[in-house]
């Protein structure tokens with residue numbers, strides 16, 4: 392059985408944007424949702440799924456153990472973390488402050504749930520729909536996250552100054568040691584220092600904006616943020632989505648109705664509809680009350696317009712577009728494409744596309760990585776050397792000493 396820890400996806404945003412609704416829709420965990428700011432205080436952690444449409448289980452009968460298959464579509468688990476709402480100035484202690492962001496330290500990607508309908512202000516208070524500009528939310532939230540990272544960079548800065556200026560240690564080395572726990576590695580630190588024009592500046596001379604500029608670059612390289620334009624079921628939501636699109640030309644923006652997905656998954660749980668998460672439509676299979684029928688008709692309209700509810704699409708955008716992960720399927724018996732017990736394609740691993748065959752072995756088990764000899768691409772029979780990159784859909788067997 393694969394021991395790799397699951398990919399973590401952090402859910403951030405101002406209060407009342409729909410973070411917990413999104414989380415509940417994706418995990419079916421019963422969490423508190425309400426139209427008042429700061430409903431969530433302690434983080435909610437649960438399992439959601441990225442959808443892999445082109446998985447081998449479309450053609451082969453699989454016996455998944457660490458993932459799910461529904462009608463030939465694979466669903467790979469990811470860990471979702473829903474935290475409290477952030478407000479402007481949180482890094483200075485406003486609202487609940489930003490201490491709770493510490494729960495997102497290990498998350499390599501964030502989903503920013505934005506109320507695209509503009510029916511809540513910056514603090515999450517209910518206002519007239521369309522009266523708040525969602526672009527402002529993107530601006531301030533990213534600033535808050537970057538200030539949080541800057542505050543970690545700044546901690547014991549005297550020590551960094553001493554190490555670099557007196558002990559002549561390399562600044563990139565010192566900073567990547569400090570930021571490793573945030574998933575910010577040496578490469579990102581070097582690029583961010585370069586990009587912010589700080590590669591040669593002595594740490595004792597760093598000004599406020601240097602910390603911010605460095606942190607912003609380091610964060611965007613190592614913790615990309617996907618914008619989720621939520622509440623597109625409201626008429627003003629569509630306008631807000633268009634506005635976000637106009638302003639952020641090169642960003643990943645996913646239109647969504649977390650509320651629609653939550654209602655749909657609950658209806659599916661009760662046997663009222665047949666719905667495969669991420670599908671652009673659903674089918675009514677149970678007996679509905681007139682209210683249920685009306686609610687589902689409205690959801691069907693929203694899905695038709697947007698090609699689905701956007702919840703699974705957002706998770707997929709985080710895993711496959713922002714992180715550029717690929718799905719690989721390790722097996723032990725290459726003839727049967729199974730584990731030793733005969734389970735066909737028992738595991739699905741989500742790994743960075745830059746991973747090599749040996750990296751995959753390490754992701755399965757440290758010992759397997761250490762004893763790695765080669766891997767076999769099971770479908771072509773081709774041998775993969777240790778440093779050969781893996782590709783999406785690869786079924787592989789690891790040969791080890």
Ligand SMILES: Nc1nc2c(ncn2[C@@H]2O[C@H](COP(=O)(O)OP(=O)(O)OP(=O)(O)O)[C@@H](O)[C@H]2O)c(=O)[nH]1
Nearest residue numbers: 406407408409410411412425429430431476649650
């Ligand atoms: N119309 C509409 N309303 C939504 C949608 N998603 C969430 N809401 C509503 O927005 C309100 C806030 O939802 P929550 O999920 O509690 O928001 P949150 O971001 O977790 O809020 P905090 O925990 O306070 O930070 C609730 O009344 C939800 O029903 C959506 O897609 N469409």
Ligand SMILES: [Mg+2]
Nearest residue numbers: 410411430431
């Ligand atoms: Mg919440």
